[in-house]
Amino acid sequence: MMKAMLQEGYGSSEMLRLVDRVIPEPGPGEVTVEVAAAGLDAGLVHLLEGRPFPVRLAMPLRGGRVLGLDCAGTVHAVGEGVTDYAVGDKVFGVTVTGDGALAENARASTAKLAPKPRGLSFIEAAAIPVSATTALRAVRDAAGVQSGQRVLVLGAAGGVGHFAVQIAKNLGAEVIGACSTGKLQLVRSIGADQVIDYTTGDPLKEGPFDAIIDTGGHRRLRQLRRALQPTGALVLVGAEPEAAPLGGMGRSLAAALLNPFTRQKLVMLASSEDRQALLDLTELVDRGALRPVIHRTASLEEAPEAITGLGRGSGTAKTVVELQQI
Numbered sequence: 001m002m003k004a005m006l007q008e009g010y011g012s013s014e015m016l017r018l019v020d021r022v023i024p025e026p027g028p029g030e031v032t033v034e035v036a037a038a039g040l041d042a043g044l045v046h047l048l049e050g051r052p053f054p055v056r057l058a059m060p061l062r063g064g065r066v067l068g069l070d071c072a073g074t075v076h077a078v079g080e081g082v083t084d085y086a087v088g089d090k091v092f093g094v095t096v097t098g099d100g101a102l103a104e105n106a107r108a109s110t111a112k113l114a115p116k117p118r119g120l121s122f123i124e125a126a127a128i129p130v131s132a133t134t135a136l137r138a139v140r141d142a143a144g145v146q147s148g149q150r151v152l153v154l155g156a157a158g159g160v161g162h163f164a165v166q167i168a169k170n171l172g173a174e175v176i177g178a179c180s181t182g183k184l185q186l187v188r189s190i191g192a193d194q195v196i197d198y199t200t201g202d203p204l205k206e207g208p209f210d211a212i213i214d215t216g217g218h219r220r221l222r223q224l225r226r227a228l229q230p231t232g233a234l235v236l237v238g239a240e241p242e243a244a245p246l247g248g249m250g251r252s253l254a255a256a257l258l259n260p261f262t263r264q265k266l267v268m269l270a271s272s273e274d275r276q277a278l279l280d281l282t283e284l285v286d287r288g289a290l291r292p293v294i295h296r297t298a299s300l301e302e303a304p305e306a307i308t309g310l311g312r313g314s315g316t317a318k319t320v321v322e323l324q325q326i
């Protein structure tokens with residue numbers, strides 16, 4: 001048996017309950033990971049709240065699930081057909097939804113795992129998968145950032161944003177990071193060339209930019225496009241507007257519809273994790289070009305409160321739940 005954080009319905013963290021549960025068996029192509037640390041991110045808040053509504057269709061609750069995605073730990077059992085991992089291997093990556101990472105053991109497809117970076121603790125490794133993969137997809141793949149370009153990261157101190165700053169710097173860009181007052185020092189410490197407090201100044205006035213990576217603030221498309229070069233790239237990663245029925249998705253859909261009719265590249269990002277992205281991120285970590293900032297750690301018992309503490313679109317770097325003292 002194991003301890004696990006079960007989501008029993010849609011809503012706030014009151015829908016989460018710490019339960020005893022049978023350790024899951026790995027399916028074909030899967031392993032069971034003995035979880036040492038589980039990273040939290042905005043996606044878990046969406047799964048918990050069932051908002052925006054399409055989340056309920058894409059990942060239905062079906063009577064309850066163990067919440068969690070990002071994990072780092074040790075392979076506990078291997079499923080049928082698994083040849084690239086053995087019991088005892090240290091890994092990091094993303095668990096299957098349903099038997100998620102907020103548990104002492106979780107199921108994961110080997111297609112979404114990689115060996116844990118040697119230079120990182122389990123806590124640091126668990127901070128990487130979803131947020132850093134999203135940043136990699138946004139900066140390198142969607143925006144195609146090149147050396148010498150000017151890149152604005154909105155939400156530069158957030159879970160995705162603080163990785164985006166580092167990835168854009170590594171590609172040789174001049175990086176301008178926007179965040180609120182209390183986070184200026186964090187954004188400076190990860191290498192941004194210029195940091196703008198969006199509560200006292202308008203980061204869009206510093207344009208034109210070759211790329212804007214938007215992870216917070218839900219600014220209007222028109223304003224963002226005005227701050228872009230005529231052939232610049234706008235990557236809409238996400239936003240958390242209170243009132244919009246589709247959350248930040250409505251604006252992203254509008255951008256995708258407009259994209260064929262403009263020389264600017266307008267991208268609605270739909271990130272997904274895989275082994276290759278985890279290996280690419282490991283290579284950056286090994287070269288000293290990427291490091292997660294751990295804002296807070298919590299125990300499994302504290303996980304509901306830590307998820308609430310992420311806020312909606314106001315997070316700071318990464319919060320990680322520690323399951324075993326390593």
Ligand SMILES: NC(=O)c1ccc[n+]([C@@H]2O[C@H](COP(=O)([O-])OP(=O)(O)OC[C@H]3O[C@@H](n4cnc5c(N)ncnc54)[C@H](OP(=O)(O)O)[C@@H]3O)[C@@H](O)[C@H]2O)c1
Pocket residue numbers: 041042043130131134154155156157158159160161178179180183198215216217218236237238239240248268269270271272310311312313314315316317
């Ligand atoms: N498209 C995808 O595949 C994908 C993947 C992962 C995440 N997401 C989405 O991307 C968004 C960011 O995720 P995350 O985990 O990085 O969230 P997060 O940790 O909450 O970061 C968002 C950041 O934006 C900042 N922010 C808020 N208003 C701002 C404004 N007006 N101007 C500039 N910055 C502002 C926030 O803090 P301060 O206001 O204090 O500066 C916060 O640091 C979420 O909506 C998430 O759901 C999408």
